[in-house]
Amino acid sequence: MESMVEENGSTVDPLSQGSQSGDAAPAIATSVQSLSRSQHHLVASTSIVQLTLPLSGTTQVQSVIQPNQQSVIQTATNIQPVALSKANVILVSKPNSVIQTTQGSLQTLQVVETGSDDSFSDEESPKKRRDILTRRPSYRKILNDLGGVIPAGTIQIATQGEGVPGLHTLTMSNAATAGGAIVQYAQGQDAQFFVPAYTGHGVVVEDAARKRELRLLKNREAARECRRKKKEYIKCLENRVAVLENRNQTLIDELKSLKELYQQKTD
């Protein structure tokens, strides 16, 4: 990961700055290849980055980063949202802001969570993370919520929009179940549940092989969902890196110009 702001030989890594200041900051520095479980949280919403800059009082730079959406960056002194395309480029003129990297002049870099933010720091408890990450409800709960099961015994091959919406039928080619077991599952927006399946003879199949098939089926779905979330997370991290690199470059340019201005006045 590239360090940010390298003027005067000092480096500030924005990815570790938050933890240094003790404030909540997203763990952007996390290696994409090794996303640990504790770090596997969605960064898919809003965060505000506040930069406290000593030379100009307090300047807030608000960075709103949303995956698959447009992002917005604002400054407190000039609240003019700049819509960002997916091209990941942010260039905001912040005439009153200065950043210095010597002697720790960059004092604060904190992330303030807003209402729908589900980015959290390493300090937050795993339970809180878990709570924020809406967990998929159990199949039992879904069944209870629905108050029963869909009548089984008929083979239905339906995809969204045809037949019974979301109701799918799978035929298991399993040696332990002569003729194969039939598994029905309904799929809503974010949930899936199984209904009792019958063989062609109307006998409920509840053997170990069937349980295994169900478990594998569920795990298959879980793995898909897990990979989808991971992709989304990685994409969001990449977006943030691009945003921070651009902001860093902007700040470097501002620092250079202010240095030149100062030099002219002292001459």
Add this chain to the structure above:
DNA sequence: GTTCGCCTCCGTCAGGTATA
């Protein structure tokens, strides 16, 4: 056309965690 290396996607397993 064939082979090779690389990449991506997918299914499965194992182990950890949350919950009833």
Add this chain to the structure above:
DNA sequence: TATACCTGACGGAGGCGAAC
């Protein structure tokens, strides 16, 4: 404690471009 869920790791399958 049993069950459900999540996710890293592993290996196989298939696509794709390059080299021959």
